[in-house]
Amino acid sequence: MIWNKEMECMSRDKMTELQSERLVKLVNYVYNNVEFYKKKMQAIGLKPSDIKGVEDLYKLPFTTKDDLRDNYPFGLFAVPKSKIVRVHASSGTTGKATVVGYTKNDIEAWAECVARCFSMAGISNDDIIQVAYGYGLFTGGLGAHYGAEKIGAMTVPMSTGNSKKLITMMTDFQATAIACTPSYLLHLSELIKEEDLLSTIKLKTAICGAEPWTEEMRKQIESSLNISAFDIYGLSEVMGPGVACDCKYHKGLHICEDHFLPEIVDSKTKQPLGDNQLGELVFTTLTKEGLPLIRYNTKDLTEMYHGTCDCGRTSVRIGKFKGRADDMLIIRGVNVFPSQIEAALVGLEEVSAHYHIIVDRINNLDTLEIQVEVKEEYFTDEIRSIETLTKKIAHAVNQALGLNAKIKLVEPKSLTRFEGKSVHVTDKRKLY
Amino acid sequence: MVAKQLSVFIENRQGRLGEVLAVLKENGVNILSLSLADTTEYGLLRLIVNDSQLGKEMLSKEGFSTIVSDVLVVKIDHKCGSLQGLLTILSKENINVEYMYGLSLDGDQASVVIKTSHPEKAMEILKAQKISTLTNEDLKDM
Ligand SMILES: [Zn+2]
Numbered sequence: 001m002i003w004n005k006e007m008e009c010m011s012r013d014k015m016t017e018l019q020s021e022r023l024v025k026l027v028n029y030v031y032n033n034v035e036f037y038k039k040k041m042q043a044i045g046l047k048p049s050d051i052k053g054v055e056d057l058y059k060l061p062f063t064t065k066d067d068l069r070d071n072y073p074f075g076l077f078a079v080p081k082s083k084i085v086r087v088h089a090s091s092g093t094t095g096k097a098t099v100v101g102y103t104k105n106d107i108e109a110w111a112e113c114v115a116r117c118f119s120m121a122g123i124s125n126d127d128i129i130q131v132a133y134g135y136g137l138f139t140g141g142l143g144a145h146y147g148a149e150k151i152g153a154m155t156v157p158m159s160t161g162n163s164k165k166l167i168t169m170m171t172d173f174q175a176t177a178i179a180c181t182p183s184y185l186l187h188l189s190e191l192i193k194e195e196d197l198l199s200t201i202k203l204k205t206a207i208c209g210a211e212p213w214t215e216e217m218r219k220q221i222e223s224s225l226n227i228s229a230f231d232i233y234g235l236s237e238v239m240g241p242g243v244a245c246d247c248k249y250h251k252g253l254h255i256c257e258d259h260f261l262p263e264i265v266d267s268k269t270k271q272p273l274g275d276n277q278l279g280e281l282v283f284t285t286l287t288k289e290g291l292p293l294i295r296y297n298t299k300d301l302t303e304m305y306h307g308t309c310d311c312g313r314t315s316v317r318i319g320k321f322k323g324r325a326d327d328m329l330i331i332r333g334v335n336v337f338p339s340q341i342e343a344a345l346v347g348l349e350e351v352s353a354h355y356h357i358i359v360d361r362i363n364n365l366d367t368l369e370i371q372v373e374v375k376e377e378y379f380t381d382e383i384r385s386i387e388t389l390t391k392k393i394a395h396a397v398n399q400a401l402g403l404n405a406k407i408k409l410v411e412p413k414s415l416t417r418f419e420g421k422s423v424h425v426t427d428k429r430k431l432y
Numbered sequence: 433m434v435a436k437q438l439s440v441f442i443e444n445r446q447g448r449l450g451e452v453l454a455v456l457k458e459n460g461v462n463i464l465s466l467s468l469a470d471t472t473e474y475g476l477l478r479l480i481v482n483d484s485q486l487g488k489e490m491l492s493k494e495g496f497s498t499i500v501s502d503v504l505v506v507k508i509d510h511k512c513g514s515l516q517g518l519l520t521i522l523s524k525e526n527i528n529v530e531y532m533y534g535l536s537l538d539g540d541q542a543s544v545v546i547k548t549s550h551p552e553k554a555m556e557i558l559k560a561q562k563i564s565t566l567t568n569e570d571l572k573d574m
Contacts, residue, residue, distance in 0.1 A: 376499075
């Protein structure tokens, strides 16, 4: 089913017209309500009246994650705090989180986008859906939840952390759909097989997102559970899950482009690229009131293509992600920057500033190992003291990332020293 | 005077233990006893050597995390119950034993290396009980 036929199947001309109209309004809105954008535009001699439609988009300056950090927490909000009804937060590149704010209308628009995505996956009010993304500052849980409620599905807010209960309820409630990360779903499928519940469960649809996954992984999920799996995309800065989703033809993810105007820009020149060209995905939020963003660079690498899909939707599509333009890692659905780990380690006097991160996927679950050099003067001859130190480091890392990491102490000066920009990560997973 | 023990932190990777031993051998440091406490990730090699100062210097120079700590090397009779008797003495005085391992001597004498919570105090207690311990000087000649 197509949730919003008017928007999802609009002709290209009409869509361009709508986007242009919204863009012009947005540029005036941010110019008048966000000091940051006013200054940024003035600095390059750009007036709101210079933007007459989407063809002028390229004239506008980019927004980066660092801009969000520099204006922490509410500096980029375009409305007074009294109009904000919700905030979420995601990992920042350093210790500070990236905070996003939503007005009532933003929450409504978000639910609309998620509802479109869920409909694209064939979910309706007849479904019972378990939302197994984290509920909290992370946008996954509440984002999926509001969309599921909007389409009228029976929504079960599982959140994360209790696989046994999830499977029990999946069986007892006869749940037909689940929203979670793809790696977690594979992990669940193993547990379901172990408990010999494969023939008992009624699951038919999975909406997976919050981390990159391959076409092979989708097929693996589909065959192991005998279900259909769909890829949902989003990021908190832009909104959360629901920015794009793929339909049953799996020929790219349809973007809710009446809300989020996408561009692909060249990684080096930052110039806009045409269809089927690999570059960095950039979004301009067309309808957001709380935290409107102009040309926000997601740093996700992909390509974009226009044309009518077999499903009938005309909305522009993005391909599977090919990687990241920065060093951000997505571990168990959580965004992690090596710099966050570094910041946590620098705060500990016992360890040196050198570290190495090893990410792997074992039994379908991401593992994070951090190798740390302990300063010689902090070594002891007792295992107990070393274990205490290991726990202390693990705790600091957990506080910084919200993730458990395995800490491996290594000999002083044993980690490779790098000149200039450090290469601190070995990612053994096959994500792209 | 208490005896000095070398503790070396070694990662659990192939050949690392051998490298430590090679450094000691090349510098003529004789190992009198050793114990390897290992976890899945790393090991702690504890050594009683004839020259702890030289051993520490050379290992540090080669990049091994090495520390020197005070331990007791206690002579005990090679007979049933002697170790238990020793531990009873220490525990009565509230001295905790962190870890221990054996060090063999010639003849019918044996000795144990003991790391305690209070090495100096433990020495006094043993002295009062006429239990002999080996000092660093004694180890030098071995
Ligand atoms: Zn489609």
